[in-house]
Amino acid sequence: MMTNPPGLMISAPASGTGKTTVMLGLLRALRDDGLTVQPYKSGPDYIDPAFHLAAAGRPSFNFDTWAMDEALLGGIAAQQNGADICVGEGSMGLFDGVATRGQSGFGSSAETALKMGWPVVLVIDVGGQAQSAAATALGFKMYNPDLPFAGVILNRVASPRHERLTRLGMERAGVKVLGALPRRGDLKLPERHLGLIQAVEHPDLEAAISGYAEFLRENVNLDALKQAARAGATMAPAPLPTPPAQxxxxxxxxxxxxxxxxxxxxxxxxxxxxxxxxxxxxxxxxxxxxxxxxxxxxxxxxxxxxxxxxxxxxxxxxxxxxxxxxxxxxxxxxxxxxxxxxxxxxxxxxxxxxxxxxxxxxxxxxxxxxxxxxxxxxxxxxxxxxxxxxxxxxxxxxxxxxxxxxxxxxxxxxxxxxxxxxxxxxxxxxxxxxxxxx
Known part of the structure; x- marks a missing residue:
């Protein structure tokens, strides 16, 4: 049996809230702090892991609770190889999955977080609202009481006044605010019809990731994020899929x-x-x-x-x-x-x-x-x-x-x-x- 390092799940209420840029900035900022960071992606995504590799300097792996059985999930968890902290990026919204159980579950990011023992950091786009964002955060926090909830990162904050009002709502709801990111149009990664462009096609990926890391360092409480990470679940490592040829x-x-x-x-x-x-x-x-x-x-x-x-x-x-x-x-x-x-x-x-x-x-x-x-x-x-x-x-x-x-x-x-x-x-x-x- 193997106990995984402390970890976090970066998720969101829906796609398009900015969680990928938060993920990349966090991976690089933690790495710059001297930590060995193991990235993961929840769900069947084959583009994001290449961005994770560029940010963390380590290969990223997918967890998929619909397609993978417990043995394969354990085998993939074993790829952490002595990491100090694991950071997973969710797909779509936190609780989004399919209607029918697969080999292990329904495929949601919440299931991955539960299996790994990772608290959720919810990235919320607060554009067009203030205190009302707290109702969204509270709903996600209470939807599954068994799921550890670390807090929220407010994204696309329009002004200091907007941040103050939104924080007041979160305080009233008992939701911890881990950071507030001002609205910046240059933080959006280029996309095409399947989502993000490939990492190898980004015109200046290193500069972009470094910029995300500095932006997070200025606006997010990294120490609070590190403290929120919890020791991962104990899992049985197993071999990964065997090759189809030599x-x-x-x-x-x-x-x-x-x-x-x-x-x-x-x-x-x-x-x-x-x-x-x-x-x-x-x-x-x-x-x-x-x-x-x-x-x-x-x-x-x-x-x-x-x-x-x-x-x-x-x-x-x-x-x-x-x-x-x-x-x-x-x-x-x-x-x-x-x-x-x-x-x-x-x-x-x-x-x-x-x-x-x-x-x-x-x-x-x-x-x-x-x-x-x-x-x-x-x-x-x-x-x-x-x-x-x-x-x-x-x-x-x-x-x-x-x-x-x-x-x-x-x-x-x-x-x-x-x-x-x-x-x-x-x-x-x-x-x-x-x-x-x-």
Whole structure:
């Protein structure tokens, strides 16, 4: 058994309140104070962990109480490796989850905080209100009395008078104010259709994070935050997911980067070799690899470059003649026949599957997925049940290949994006989180 270091959960009543910038500033400020900080992300997000890594200097990992069983949650908790403090960032609102229990729970940030024993720091956007914000804070504090509640950080405060009135309300409600952040338009991170841009695309990420840290240091009681952190829960560490092959050629660039950190860490810990290659740089997978894996990302933003990458496409086709190739979401789209971008321009992809996708005809696809395989997928046999998450806007125009799996949402309803298989090639629109334990 292992007892985790003291920790906090940074959450909010809803998305868009500024918790990510608070999270990044806090990670860097604690690190600058000489603490070894272990970041985590609650929920199925593959963009925020890269920002956490940049701020804390340590890899960030996802906790997901819907997709992960207790053993995997313990294995991910064990990645703290002697940290002085853990800081988790929530997804959406604190209590937002799904209607049907998964392997461990309903997937809310509150569940993650309870399992880890972390008090919640609620970031509240107080724009357009003052004392009324205290009613929101009090509701969150009392909604689940078992959940430890450290206090609130007031965000987007308009003036000293606005702060004073808002603090009066919090005092009346018995809610501790840990900081008050003045309204500043330059604190918003750049976004695109899946949320934040990728960390590697930020024009000056280091300067931005340093600025967030200084802003927090000026306006938040860091000592009070450190004191609010509680010793984490005692959990049984377990191995992370095992690799699907010994030598894995992994597409890695601005078009293909969405892979959950716990998977890559599990693959490496089990002795697998990760051989990165860049389709955007017209690189083919290493022919000595046992498997080529194309993760999700933004191929719809790079259709022309991918269509022109003849070395990549021809090398991938040769590889697929004898060895398995798998693509997730954006990687799945790149394995298809063609991709239509937002301007309606058709770009030729690898052609290993007959899939045709369109970003011009946008449709929002979001949610947990449970897939039961109709055929093998690298690392899993026919009949295996997988847990994952789907998040994209692209629409399938043509998918004539054999379905890969029977796929269901969190409530057990079938979804039409079943994935495809053809010869040695497989693809899914969901991002794999873990396989279910038999």
């Amino acid at each position: 030598r894995i050629a992994l597409a890695r660039d601005a078009a293909f980067s969405f892979t959950y950190p716990h998977l890559l860490e599990g693959w490496r810990a089990a002795g697998a070799e990760i051989l990165p290659f860049s389709p955007l740089a017209d690189q083919a997978p290493d022919p000595s690899a046992d498997l080529a894996w194309l993760p999700g990302g933004y191929p719809e933003l790079h259709g022309g470059a991918l269509a022109a990458a003849q070395t990549f496409k021809s090398g991938l086709r040769v590889f697929a003649e004898t060895k398995p190739v798998h693509g997730e979401c954006g990687g799945y789209m790149a394995l298809g026949a063609s991709l239509i971008d937002k301007e309606g321009v058709r770009h030729e992809m690898a052609g290993l599957l007959n899939l045709v996708t369109s970003y011009e005809k946008r449709k929002f696809h979001l949610g947990y997925r449970r897939a039961v395989l109709q055929a093998p997928l690298p690392g899993f046999d026919t009949g295996a049940a997988l847990r994952g998450h789907e998040f994209h806007y692209s629409t399938i125009l043509d998918e004539p290949d054999a379905p890969l799996a029977n796929v269901f949402d969190a409530d057990g309803n079938p979804v039409p994006e079943t994935g495809s298989r053809k010869n040695h090639v497989t693809g899914t629109f969901f991002h794999l989180i873990t396989g279910e334990t038999p």
